[in-house]
Amino acid sequence: MADRLSSLDVSFLYMEEANTPMHVGGVAIFQAPESGFDFEAMVDLIQARIGLVPRYHQRVKGVPAHLAAPVWVDDENFDITYHVRRSALPRPGRDEQLFELAARVGSRPLDIERPLWELYVVEGLSGGRFAVISKTHHAMVDGIAAVDIGQVLLETTPEPQVPEVVEWHPRREPSSVALLVDAVGELALRPGALVDAVRGGLSDVRQTVGRLGGAAGGVLAMARTVARTAPTSPLNSGVGSARRFGTARADLDDLKRIRKAHGGTVNDVVLAVVSGALRSWLMTRGEAVTGRTNVRALVPVSVRPDDDHDLPGNYVSAYLVDLPVGEPSPVMRLHQVSYGMKAVKDTGQAVGADALLGIAGFAPPTLHALGARAASGWSRRLFNLVVTNVPGPQVPLYAGGARMLAAYPIVPLARGQALSIGVTSYDGEVFFGLNADRDAMPDLDVLGQLIHDALVELLDTAG
Numbered sequence: 356m357a358d359r360l361s362s363l364d365v366s367f368l369y370m371e372e373a374n375t376p377m378h379v380g381g382v383a384i385f386q387a388p389e390s391g392f393d394f395e396a397m398v399d400l401i402q403a404r405i406g407l408v409p410r411y412h413q414r415v416k417g418v419p420a421h422l423a424a425p426v427w428v429d430d431e432n433f434d435i436t437y438h439v440r441r442s443a444l445p446r447p448g449r450d451e452q453l454f455e456l457a458a459r460v461g462s463r464p465l466d467i468e469r470p471l472w473e474l475y476v477v478e479g480l481s482g483g484r485f486a487v488i489s490k491t492h493h494a495m496v497d498g499i500a501a502v503d504i505g506q507v508l509l510e511t512t513p514e515p516q517v518p519e520v521v522e523w524h525p526r527r528e529p530s531s532v533a534l535l536v537d538a539v540g541e542l543a544l545r546p547g548a549l550v551d552a553v554r555g556g557l558s559d560v561r562q563t564v565g566r567l568g569g570a571a572g573g574v575l576a577m578a579r580t581v582a583r584t585a586p587t588s589p590l591n592s593g594v595g596s597a598r599r600f601g602t603a604r605a606d607l608d609d610l611k612r613i614r615k616a617h618g619g620t621v622n623d624v625v626l627a628v629v630s631g632a633l634r635s636w637l638m639t640r641g642e643a644v645t646g647r648t649n650v651r652a653l654v655p656v657s658v659r660p661d662d663d664h665d666l667p668g669n670y671v672s673a674y675l676v677d678l679p680v681g682e683p684s685p686v687m688r689l690h691q692v693s694y695g696m697k698a699v700k701d702t703g704q705a706v707g708a709d710a711l712l713g714i715a716g717f718a719p720p721t722l723h724a725l726g727a728r729a730a731s732g733w734s735r736r737l738f739n740l741v742v743t744n745v746p747g748p749q750v751p752l753y754a755g756g757a758r759m760l761a762a763y764p765i766v767p768l769a770r771g772q773a774l775s776i777g778v779t780s781y782d783g784e785v786f787f788g789l790n791a792d793r794d795a796m797p798d799l800d801v802l803g804q805l806i807h808d809a810l811v812e813l814l815d816t817a818g
Contacts, residue, residue: 631809
């Protein structure tokens with residue numbers, strides 16, 4: 356029997372539209388080894404390791420009449436050269452040119468008829484560097500698993516460890532009749548629940564309700580969330596197909612020093628820095644900023660059990676947090692963010708945010724698509740932007756002997772969302788990736804600089 360997509364995973368497929376492709380990605384920058392960079396050797400390395408990630412050989416196949424969620428099937432025509440592509444910048448390539456290329460690459464949806472991932476190897480960067488731009492559909496990975504994708508390419512030693520080649524032979528694709536029979540059989544075994552709900556969303560909801568102490572608490576939390584309309588903000592606008600990509604970076608020790616001085620978590624510090632940057636950005640645009648001005652962020656976090664990293668599918672919870680951009684004091688902004696994060700965790704308001712992505716799991720799969728699209732349409736009134744923070748390894752990593760110098764995440768935009776911010780820590784540094792609608796955010800580079808300024812402002816208060 357083929358693996359069926361979970362309720363949440365398939366929602367990301369149904370949410371995808373021409374202007375809002377639902378793939379996560381990243382821009383990783385490497386220092387070429389002294390022996391030089393060998394593109395063909397890197398392709399061979401990926402080819403040898405791809406067998407360790409079976410999903411990379413698979414594509415999505417729908418079930419007739421949408422009787423059940425789609426399934427993963429082996430791609431009998433899998434072609435590694437389609438997924439790993441070579442590109443270059445005019446030497447000496449600047450980082451700004453690389454980020455412009457990343458924006459253009461990220462604007463294009465993945466081909467649903469093929470395995471849902473691509474890698475672009477970009478040569479020609481100044482200083483003997485090259486980069487890898489990655490795209491992987493959100494249906495395949497959640498925020499934490501997105502870092503694990505690098506296991507195909509990255510290792511902890513500069514000496515490439517080529518594993519024993521795993522011979523891969525695709526299984527024959529199941530026929531439409533076979534998929535239909537499987538779906539009917541599963542529904543017959545579970546007449547009171549739909550396949551995708553049982554396999555995905557329902558189990559997650561049971562766990563969430565258990566944490567809240569009862570189903571009534573979850574329903575009330577969702578109602579409270581939906582009732583809290585997001586503030587009006589230039590961050591919400593119509594989204595076109597073109598993108599801009601910006602970056603910022605910081606030392607992880609600086610964030611830890613701030614946390615030690617003022618309390619909270621490193622994630623609280625990140626959100627406080629973003630709050631300060633957004634405050635200054637709004638002012639540069641001439642927007643009215645008062646003491647009561649807020650920007651609401653959807654903050655996804657992984658809820659995958661620590662001992663279950665091999666489980667397939669998405670295990671993501673999300674919090675709606677009001678960022679206090681109207682507060683002039685950087686320390687008070689941090690305290691308010693810490694209090695707000697603790698409050699939403701304690702009151703279980705994450706259920707409301709989860710319901711926007713998973714509510715379609717409780718409807719027939721035909722309505723599943725409509726529910727997911729409706730959730731995307733509601734997003735504008737519920738939050739202003741998405742901010743993700745995914746911790747990465749704190750040791751140097753290498754690809755084919757080349758040391759990775761930086762890793763900037765790319766988080767997709769939802770309908771009506773002009774900006775998303777991804778944050779990844781790696782090897783003692785913190786990397787901010789700013790993905791934005793091209794027309795709505797012509798001043799994205801200003802926001803990148805203001806993130807640095809907000810961190811310096813907060814760091815000055817830590818002694």
